[in-house]
Amino acid sequence: MSERKIRVLIAKPGLDGHDRGAKVVARALRDAGMEVIYTGLRQTPEMVAEAALQEDVDVVGLSILSGAHMALVPRILDLLRAQGQENVKVFVGGIIPDEDIPHLLEMGVMGVYGPGTLTEQIIKDISAAVGRVDQTSPR
Amino acid sequence: MSLAESVLQGNRLALARLLTQVENESQEGVEELNRLFPYTGKAHIVGVTGAPGTGKSSLVNQLVYAFRHPEGEQKPVRVAVVAVDPSSPFSGGAILGDRVRMRDVAGDADVFIRSTASRGALGGVAASTAKIVQVFDAAGFEMIFIETVGAGQAEVDIARLAHTVVVVEAPGLGDDIQAIKAGILEIADIIVLNKADRPLADNAERVLRTMLEMAGNRQKVEEGKPSNEWIPPLIRTIATEGKGIREVCEAIQEHGRYLHSSGEWGRRERLRLQTELENRLQAALLKRLQDSISIETYENLLNEIVSRQLSPYQALEILLDGVKQ
Numbered sequence: 001m002s003e004r005k006i007r008v009l010i011a012k013p014g015l016d017g018h019d020r021g022a023k024v025v026a027r028a029l030r031d032a033g034m035e036v037i038y039t040g041l042r043q044t045p046e047m048v049a050e051a052a053l054q055e056d057v058d059v060v061g062l063s064i065l066s067g068a069h070m071a072l073v074p075r076i077l078d079l080l081r082a083q084g085q086e087n088v089k090v091f092v093g094g095i096i097p098d099e100d101i102p103h104l105l106e107m108g109v110m111g112v113y114g115p116g117t118l119t120e121q122i123i124k125d126i127s128a129a130v131g132r133v134d135q136t137s138p139r
Numbered sequence: 140m141s142l143a144e145s146v147l148q149g150n151r152l153a154l155a156r157l158l159t160q161v162e163n164e165s166q167e168g169v170e171e172l173n174r175l176f177p178y179t180g181k182a183h184i185v186g187v188t189g190a191p192g193t194g195k196s197s198l199v200n201q202l203v204y205a206f207r208h209p210e211g212e213q214k215p216v217r218v219a220v221v222a223v224d225p226s227s228p229f230s231g232g233a234i235l236g237d238r239v240r241m242r243d244v245a246g247d248a249d250v251f252i253r254s255t256a257s258r259g260a261l262g263g264v265a266a267s268t269a270k271i272v273q274v275f276d277a278a279g280f281e282m283i284f285i286e287t288v289g290a291g292q293a294e295v296d297i298a299r300l301a302h303t304v305v306v307v308e309a310p311g312l313g314d315d316i317q318a319i320k321a322g323i324l325e326i327a328d329i330i331v332l333n334k335a336d337r338p339l340a341d342n343a344e345r346v347l348r349t350m351l352e353m354a355g356n357r358q359k360v361e362e363g364k365p366s367n368e369w370i371p372p373l374i375r376t377i378a379t380e381g382k383g384i385r386e387v388c389e390a391i392q393e394h395g396r397y398l399h400s401s402g403e404w405g406r407r408e409r410l411r412l413q414t415e416l417e418n419r420l421q422a423a424l425l426k427r428l429q430d431s432i433s434i435e436t437y438e439n440l441l442n443e444i445v446s447r448q449l450s451p452y453q454a455l456e457i458l459l460d461g462v463k464q
Binding site: 007029030036046047 | 232235
């Protein structure tokens with residue numbers, strides 16, 4: 001099996017303790033054939049960036065319900081760029097007010113997914129952003 | 140500069156990228172690994188295995204922390220972790236969740252944790268695990284932990300990959316018959332009874348000790364003299380509270396010294412590399428074979444097997460005859 005799998009880091013930066021959404025997304029991406037690194041609750045931006053580096057991921061998904069997204073997301077984007085991972089795609093899920101979405105997209109976020117998003121949409125967007133679809137066909 | 144050179148100079152991003160190349164068996168990865176191979180052979184490779192939920196990740200987290208913050212005169216060692224979790228047999232995807240328990244060592248530049256999916260391998264580690272270990276070894280990590288997938292009885296590939304195997308048990312997982320079955324307990328160099336604050340811990344310890352004593356007696360009877368072989372210590376831990384961790388660290392170091400003084404290190408190194416060579420050879424031959432068989436021929440033969448016109452053995456002969464020509 002020499003084809004490259006899409007590797008995704010699903011992280012929960014900040015202090016809220018609700019990771020149900022993050023787990024649902026992680027599971028859906030797994031079922032789409034991706035390798036999902038799950039880091040658990042209460043990660044600092046530094047921990048998220050470090051995990052993204054060590055795991056050499058293609059995509060980072062951030063689940064934030066605390067309202068701190070306008071502080072956490074740019075910090076994580078900066079850290080990723082500083083360590084040479086400017087090509088890593090970042091998406092955000094959770095509770096994000098509509099008026100913040102354009103700002104996040106402008107910062108370079110790939111997509112913002114609130115409650116009610118179909119997981120198929122996230123999978124489609126990731127595959128498009130990374131530029132390949134991951135499906136192993138076992139012979 | 141090549142990735143290998145950057146890795147040797149301590150570039151962490153280059154290391155991460157090379158691990159990906161190596162895991163995917165890309166041409167570049169193979170070439171870089173060839174360049175790095177002369178720099179390998181220094182690290183102490185420690186396998187940590189055991190059933191799902193026994194606390195392998197929590198234990199590794201604590202062990203890494205302890206080796207980074209040693210007591211007394213000892214110098215902290217650079218530590219890498221390869222954590223393997225299973226791939227889905229259906230989608231090929233995976234959830235790699237071992238980092239969840241490894242947060243105490245975040246932010247330490249001399250620790251590197253890499254999660255990998257088993258990608259179809261059944262022995263408790265991935266086909267790429269040996270190569271990932273080599274990259275870490277060349278990159279100067281002095282101790283490398285391999286955390287296997289949650290292992291049952293037969294996932295014993297780690298024994299041929301590590302110098303020291305730590306088997307993690309927890310109370311309530313089985314009776315004395317489980318303990319004398321062949322398989323995972325046989326490969327233990329160190330047995331850790333984790334979650335030792337749980338009920339039935341004393342029971343589990345008694346069962347494991349009986350098993351160890353039986354193994355020790357057997358050695359003595361066979362050789363007719365007191366055995367100076369390594370007898371696996373049994374250590375009780377509560378990984379979430381850090382209890383018993385120093386003892387496990389000391390046992391790992393002690394086992395390392397034993398391997399060197401007894402000559403066993405050289406034997407295991409040879410066995411490790413032989414296993415790797417055999418695995419590579421098998422994979423390469425299998426690939427060559429598969430490439431030589433058209434999907435059409437394969438599907439047609441499979442159809443004939445399904446309709447009972449051919450037995451699997453007969454189909455095999457036809458396939459192999461085709462390869463010879």
